[in-house]
Amino acid sequence: MHIGNHYKLSEFLFWTRRDIYRLFILAVIPTVLYRCMGWTWLAIPWVPIAMIGTAAAFIIGFKNTQTYNRLWEARQIWGGIVNTSRSWGILVKDFVGNHEQHSSLHKELMYRHIAWLTALRYQLRETRPWENINKIYNLEYRKFYSIPEHQIPFEEALKPYLSESDFQYVWNKKNRATQLISLQSAHLKQLKEAGLIDPLNYVELENLLIQLYDLQGRCERIKNFPYPRQFASINLYFIRLFTFIVPFGLLQEFNKLGDYMVWLNIPFSVIVNWVFNTMEKIGEATENPFEGNANDVPITTLSRTIEIDLREMLNETDIPQPIAAVNSIQM
Numbered sequence: 001m002h003i004g005n006h007y008k009l010s011e012f013l014f015w016t017r018r019d020i021y022r023l024f025i026l027a028v029i030p031t032v033l034y035r036c037m038g039w040t041w042l043a044i045p046w047v048p049i050a051m052i053g054t055a056a057a058f059i060i061g062f063k064n065t066q067t068y069n070r071l072w073e074a075r076q077i078w079g080g081i082v083n084t085s086r087s088w089g090i091l092v093k094d095f096v097g098n099h100e101q102h103s104s105l106h107k108e109l110m111y112r113h114i115a116w117l118t119a120l121r122y123q124l125r126e127t128r129p130w131e132n133i134n135k136i137y138n139l140e141y142r143k144f145y146s147i148p149e150h151q152i153p154f155e156e157a158l159k160p161y162l163s164e165s166d167f168q169y170v171w172n173k174k175n176r177a178t179q180l181i182s183l184q185s186a187h188l189k190q191l192k193e194a195g196l197i198d199p200l201n202y203v204e205l206e207n208l209l210i211q212l213y214d215l216q217g218r219c220e221r222i223k224n225f226p227y228p229r230q231f232a233s234i235n236l237y238f239i240r241l242f243t244f245i246v247p248f249g250l251l252q253e254f255n256k257l258g259d260y261m262v263w264l265n266i267p268f269s270v271i272v273n274w275v276f277n278t279m280e281k282i283g284e285a286t287e288n289p290f291e292g293n294a295n296d297v298p299i300t301t302l303s304r305t306i307e308i309d310l311r312e313m314l315n316e317t318d319i320p321q322p323i324a325a326v327n328s329i330q331m
Contacts (some may be wrong), residue, residue: 004328115161
């Protein structure tokens with residue numbers, strides 16, 4: 001997530017420079033043929049181009065609205081995870097045994113929750129075939145930031161929060177986040193049977209686990225169900241068609257202005273096409289809010305915030321620092 005005032009123009013140009021090169025060549029070829037070779041038949045009337053451009057603008061607007069809705073829903077889900085996690089912390093402290101005598105139990109339950117957060121964010125950072133994070137322009141832009149889940153091995157990140165038996169149990173499972181909540185539930189049942197949790201308080205704690213399952217499932221729904229491919233495909237085709245024919249449609253318009261004015265077709269075709277192409281790419285960059293894009297929900301930062309809150313509830317002093325933004329980008 002970018003937390004600065006705005007992206008710098010230089011960052012946008014760096015991100016889209018390959019498109020600019022392509023659009024420049026696309027504008028130069030028909031202009032040279034029209035002016036130097038006398039191929040005036042290359043010129044296309046502007047009216048059909050304007051109609052295609054209008055359709056492209058509508059489909060871009062539709063896509064960007066829907067992809068933003070996916071991003072905003074993902075942010076709301078993680079807002080719910082933050083709030084439910086804090087509720088888990090205070091209820092564990094107040095409902096499980098005696099605060100002073102059973103601090104180790106509190107720590108185990110809270111650390112297992114931090115492990116759940118860790119497992120969830122690593123699972124959400126896994127790559128899906130439809131995601132865009134490995135496209136060349138996104139890979140190049142990652143020089144401005146890094147993705148912690150791609151740098152720190154999952155096993156190394158998970159181990160500090162679990163006992164050896166818990167770690168071995170969940171590590172052999174496919175959906176480790178799901179199994180960690182299952183372990184929490186089993187542990188709560190043991191504590192209730194041992195008389196360390198009142199039955200009514202036990203129900204409240206189990207309800208929090210159900211809420212966490214619901215929030216995890218909503219994350220998985222966004223992660224595992226892409227923006228519909230038919231809409232993404234028609235958007236791409238419309239933009240490519242429009243950017244291809246724009247240089248041909250502007251030839252006559254600039255030629256009417258006088259000798260040599262036809263050369264203005266090159267910069268203006270590039271500008272018009274760059275605007276449409278960049279709007280399409282912005283929608284694409286918002287499709288998958290967990291993949292590790294610079295515009296994604298900062299699940300790593302939010303997980304660290306929750307960890308700090310829970311460990312402060314335990315009165316620990318060796319607490320990690322909040323994750324700082326790199327080039328105004330939080331992961």
